[in-house]
Amino acid sequence: MAKGVKPRVKVPKKASAGETITIKTLISHKMESGQRKDGDGNAIPRSIINRFTADFNDQNVIDVTLEPAISTNPYFQFEAVVPESGEFKFTWYDDDGSVYDTSKKIEVS
Amino acid sequence: MNLKLWISCGVAALATSAAAQDSNALAVDGEALLTEAAAPLHMENVDTIYSGWRFRASETQALQSDDFDNPGMIFVDQAIDLWAKVDGSEGKSCASCHENVEDFAGLRPTLPRVEDGELVTMENIINECRTERMGAEPWKWSKGNMTAMTALIGLQSRGMPVNVAIDGDAAPFWEKGKELYYTRVGQLDMACSNCHEDNYGTMIRADHLSQGQINGFPTYRLKNAKLNSSHGRFKGCMKNIRATPFKEGGEEFKALELYLASRGEGLAVETPSVRN
Numbered sequence: 001m002a003k004g005v006k007p008r009v010k011v012p013k014k015a016s017a018g019e020t021i022t023i024k025t026l027i028s029h030k031m032e033s034g035q036r037k038d039g040d041g042n043a044i045p046r047s048i049i050n051r052f053t054a055d056f057n058d059q060n061v062i063d064v065t066l067e068p069a070i071s072t073n074p075y076f077q078f079e080a081v082v083p084e085s086g087e088f089k090f091t092w093y094d095d096d097g098s099v100y101d102t103s104k105k106i107e108v109s
Numbered sequence: 110m111n112l113k114l115w116i117s118c119g120v121a122a123l124a125t126s127a128a129a130q131d132s133n134a135l136a137v138d139g140e141a142l143l144t145e146a147a148a149p150l151h152m153e154n155v156d157t158i159y160s161g162w163r164f165r166a167s168e169t170q171a172l173q174s175d176d177f178d179n180p181g182m183i184f185v186d187q188a189i190d191l192w193a194k195v196d197g198s199e200g201k202s203c204a205s206c207h208e209n210v211e212d213f214a215g216l217r218p219t220l221p222r223v224e225d226g227e228l229v230t231m232e233n234i235i236n237e238c239r240t241e242r243m244g245a246e247p248w249k250w251s252k253g254n255m256t257a258m259t260a261l262i263g264l265q266s267r268g269m270p271v272n273v274a275i276d277g278d279a280a281p282f283w284e285k286g287k288e289l290y291y292t293r294v295g296q297l298d299m300a301c302s303n304c305h306e307d308n309y310g311t312m313i314r315a316d317h318l319s320q321g322q323i324n325g326f327p328t329y330r331l332k333n334a335k336l337n338s339s340h341g342r343f344k345g346c347m348k349n350i351r352a353t354p355f356k357e358g359g360e361e362f363k364a365l366e367l368y369l370a371s372r373g374e375g376l377a378v379e380t381p382s383v384r385n
Contacts, residue, residue, distance in 0.1 A: 006186055010177045028183045072334050073183060 005029050009090055011104040015082050019108075023054070026075045027092050027100065033068040049074055051093040057086040082108050135162050135379075138176055142268055146375035151275070154306055155320070160376050161384060164310070164319040169331065173383040181260060181329035181381030184253070184336050188261035191254060197245025203258075206242065210261060217266035217378050221367045223278040228363045231259050232338070250357040256327040256336035263327070263380030270377060271324050273370045286368025289361060295352025301365075316385070321346075322373040323366065325382025336381060339366055 010024040027049060034046025052064040052074070061080055080088075085108045091101040135142045144160035152158075162170060172178050192210055195202045207213070221230040229237075235258055236247040248255040275283040290301045304313065305321030312318070326339040340357040343365060347354040355361040 004187060006183070008177065008183075008186070024177050026177070026183070028186070073180060 003030075005094075005098070005100055007090065007092060007100050007102045009088075009102055009104055011088055011106055013105075014107050014109065017083060017108050018081060020079050020081050021106075022077065022079055023088070024075070024077045025052075025054075025090055026073060028073050029092075029094075031068075031070060031072045031074065035068070047095045049092045050095055052076060053091045054078075054080075055089045055091075056080065056082070057084070058089075061088075082106055084108050133163060135160070135170070135174060137174055137179075137267070140268060142377040142379060143270065144376065146270075149371065149374040152372060154302075155372075158322065158373060158376060159309075159320055160324055160373075160379060160382075161319040161322050162325065162379060162382060164317045165384060166317075169383055169385055173379070179329065179381065179383055180334070181327075181336055181383060184257040184329075185261050185264055185381065187253075188257035191258060192261065197239065197243035199242065199244040201243045203238070206238075211265055213262045214265040215269060217263040217380060218269045218271045219273060221282075221363055221370065222274060223282065226278065228279070228282045228360075228367060230358075230363055230366060231262060232358060235259070235262075251338040251341040253335065256338050259338070260327045260336055260381040263378060266378045267380060268377050270375050271370055271373045273367060273374070275367070275371045279367065282364045282367050283371060285361075286364035286366070286371075289365050290368055295347065295350040297350040297352075299350045301346070320372075321369065322376060323369045324373045324376040325379035325384070327380065328382045328384050331383070331385050339369070 005028060007027045008025070012021050015021050029049050030047065031049065032044055032047040034043065034048075036044045038044050046068060048068055048070070049066050052062075052066065053060060054062045062076075062078055064076065066074060085106065087103050087105050089101060089103045091099060093099055133144070135144045142160075144163050146158050148155045148158045162173060172180070176182050189210075192203045195205075203210075217231070220234075221228050223229070232248075232250055232255060235255065239245040240247050248258075273279075293300045293303075301321060304318050309318050309320045323339045323342075326342070327336040328342070329335070330337050338357070340362045343362050344354040344357060
């Protein structure tokens, strides 16, 4: 597991039905490209977040593939229309097999 | 764009529509921060002081007006974990003695200050705690742990006006800092004042010269994607003018930090700010 990985998500707590809301997500992650070498000249193995998904009430809303050129601490902002109260679940998949996730509830009135 | 022109545009926009958001006004999550003030009396050649935020591109400015978008906050989050982490031979963490980090509200604007005849900065205070009370290794001046912690502690004072003591015990240090500020050094033979006092608001190649205010330090810089200490920044400036930099945490940079802080008296603390 990479060091210092911490997901952060901003989802409004309340929204009205059918409203388009903006969701911001960021995960602190080194995104080691695999191109760098350490002090002794050995290649540092690639370790990036390769996939990001967001689900709303177990239904997938967004699924992103990330490539090595993406910089450190990848940030995603996207919009979503919320039909009902529920829970957003965000998942990040690491090259080293780790999976990081976090959830946010939203109340729709 | 020329700063003066920029300001007059801002004023014109304000005059025509009072309700419109002045694009030069910084607000973080709705809380307004002062980015402009009358220069303190000791500054002879400048009338108005501006935060470095005012000299940045609008995209960079926007990053700082929302704590979620501010990448510096990642490091503040790390520091919150560090705050509670036990380290050293005494089995203590910061939280063992200082219950709430909020208690440090008001500390940042008064630093650096003189204690027992020595000029101390926040880095010195943190390392004193680590070595004297925690029995831990001191942190290096500009390394990740240190800048994260200074950001967390500085954040508690965000919005408060910079107000350092420059008289009494602090006077000799302040004088030394002032002398450094106006002394030409390096192969390019330049002083701090040549760029940050004589030419702020103009372009130095692709960069918009600011007044060199340090009210937002430690600063998240887009160029290296991490928090930067003020001493690290001084070092960068000195390298740019082909001078041999002083040591981070040394007497020269501490004196310069005090002098620069005094040049920003009245500006709001913006820690952690976002710059290019």
